[in-house]
Amino acid sequence: xxxxxxxxxxxxxxxxxxxxxxxxxxxxxxxxxxxxxxxxxxxxxxxxxxxxxxxxxxxxxxxxxxxxxxxxxx
Numbered sequence: 001x002x003x004x005x006x007x008x009x010x011x012x013x014x015x016x017x018x019x020x021x022x023x024x025x026x027x028x029x030x031x032x033x034x035x036x037x038x039x040x041x042x043x044x045x046x047x048x049x050x051x052x053x054x055x056x057x058x059x060x061x062x063x064x065x066x067x068x069x070x071x072x073x074x
Contacts, residue, residue, distance in 0.1 A: 004051040007036065008061070009069040010043045019047055019066045026060045028053055039072055048074075 010016040016032060023030045030049045039046070049057050051073050061068055 004073065005048050006051045006054050006057070006071055006073050007033070007039060007046040007048050008057065008071050009035065009039065009046050011067070011069050012043055013045055015067055016043060016045050016047060019061055019068065022064045022066055023047065023049070023057060023060055026056075028057060028060065030057075036074055039074065043069075 008016075008019060010019065020030055020032055028049060030047045032045050033048045035044060035046045054071060054073070058071055
């Protein structure tokens with residue numbers, strides 16, 4: 001079975017980069033990628049992560065007060 005991924009969408013590239021720093025510091029494997037076509041966003045980049053980590057990703061972003069537009073499974 002292949003890995004399931006999620007993406008965090010942002011309204012600015014600056015927030016995406018900030019989130020990448022915070023999540024990597026928390027030990028979560030994330031990667032900045034272009035926003036997939038099936039997902040809309042105000043920003044051209046998003047953060048991809050393993051879907052099994054979605055609760056932790058959201059918790060870390062909220063704890064560090066990093067604003068995001070949405071979290072979606074892809």
